[in-house]
Amino acid sequence: MKVFKFGGASLKTPERIRHVASIIRSHATSDLLVVVSAMGKTTDLLETLVATNRTPQTMTDARLALKKYHYDIIDALFKDTSFVRAAVDVQLEEIADTLASSLEGDLLYDQVVSKGELISSVILHHYFATEGIKSHWLDARTCISTDSSFREGKVDWTLTATNVQPLVPLLKENIVITQGFIGRTPDGFTTTLGREGSDYTAAIFTSTLGAESLTIWKDVAGVMNADPKRFPSPVVFEELPFKEAAEMTYYGANVIHPKTIKPLANKNIPLLVKNFDDPSLPGTRIHECTVDQLPPLIVFKDNQCLISCKVTDYTFISEEQLSIIFHALSELDIRINLMQNSAISFSFCIDFRESKVIKLIGRLQKRFEVYYNTGLTLITIKNYDEATFDTYRKQPGVMMEQSSRSTLQVLVKTGNP
Incomplete structure (x- = not known):
């Protein structure tokens, strides 16, 4: 079947x-x-x-x-x-x-x-x-x-x-x-x-x-390391581990819906991403496997909103304040895409859905000074190398940046790049 x-x-x-x-x-x-x-x-x-x-x-x-x-x-x-x-x-x-x-x-x-x-x-x-x-x-x-x-x-x-x-x-x-x-x-x-x-x-x-398997028919040759509409020569993956694909969707790669991977991985059922226009192309097989030296994966997520909550009484951002913020996010079913804190403020990036953002800001303003920016793009580079790390850190209009051992995220004003 x-x-x-x-x-x-x-x-x-x-x-x-x-x-x-x-x-x-x-x-x-x-x-x-x-x-x-x-x-x-x-x-x-x-x-x-x-x-x-x-x-x-x-x-x-x-x-x-x-x-x-x-x-x-x-x-x-x-x-x-x-x-x-x-x-x-x-x-x-x-x-x-x-x-x-x-x-x-x-x-x-x-x-x-x-x-x-x-x-x-x-x-x-x-x-x-x-x-x-x-x-x-x-x-x-x-x-x-x-x-x-x-x-x-x-x-x-x-x-x-x-x-x-x-x-x-x-x-x-x-x-x-x-x-x-x-x-x-x-x-x-x-x-x-x-x-x-x-x-x-x-x-x-x-x-x-x-x-036996799930096949998703798309207008692309398979899962790529970047959006072909933004990059002229993206790499098509022959195969991908479930974990890698799940992280891609989490960061905003829209070739697969974010919730798709988990039920398949739990049952170890492969996901095939095939080309609709040319079914003879091999496409991408997502399954339990190991792939060495994956190229940098670059994901753009548009229509982002940056919200900053600043304490009003010169105290530091503590677990108590963070609890208030996360409780409001949870009640409104809003997921954070990127977050960062300083001594007196906590900033986070979310998808901009106007009705929910307005409700969220209204709740947070009861306890914090709230600032926000819309019309932003979140760029995630997973498995970055030296060249991509340097390139995306130097993007114009950067409003927030964060990196770990394998992932760089940069939030920029739309239009950059």
Whole structure:
């Protein structure tokens, strides 16, 4: 049994959807579970709907764009479009009903934004049927059980492991197609697992089913030591240890979702990152192994916020003050990407999510003088050598710098480099 995952970029056009079908046809006719993301920029459109709820003209434009985008794909893929359009219309009507309801905040977000994956999987399931690929459509929410942490659903692994077991005999006869990114609370609300969380969903299914491997199909040749959009000649890793890959995702490498590695490593199940456009390329195998002399890994993480808390009574930063700061971070479910303290201040770098940052600053201002900067980029160089260490320490606009035996981190104003 294997698990494949296809992201939004692999599904954004009719031509790419046809290519997905050809990849699946060439690999297996059963014992394969396929996890899909929303098509193209669908999630962005759905986020716009949530953000502009109660703003009639903007909402109307976004709804029309959402419908037209998926209808155009359907028209290109199917001779008889009526039954597929009808299936998609059900999801679009549910979006409209949800937006008109009394739900709000992150709860509303999850009920609306989750529809992208449902629409995507419905279209693919029907297209597979026209191509003679026998598939079973599965609502991932019947398997992935989470708590009520909307937008960051925490998986109930015991219940989820139980829920997936009926899939084992089903997979013997069918390819199963399901959605990434989504789960369900015990009281029936949809949750999402974090932005770009479909990789994580695929890892959950792979782990709980005890699959042979997970393959993530990407628009790159494999896992690289740097973003090819920022570096002209990055190195493609043939293989990587689980630990190295986990650290890469922690620091912000976006080729794999940060939560993907742990469930696979716990079961010693390899993760394959393969090239969607040229499946013949070897890609990268992430597994339990040892690789000597890895090249420097360079990760850029944009949209960062630097917050500094300064004590107001000339006392030093102590465990008591740090406890207050970390308690506020924990309550708001905010992770620190870099931190540093002096005698009278504590500074830390976090992802800039405006609503959470505003709440955090409000809490901290009750005890500290708080200063903050936004629009920053965190650069992490893991396994640095002398050349990369010197280069990145000398970047213009450095606001914070920290190094250890193997890792250098530099926080710079956006635009540098």
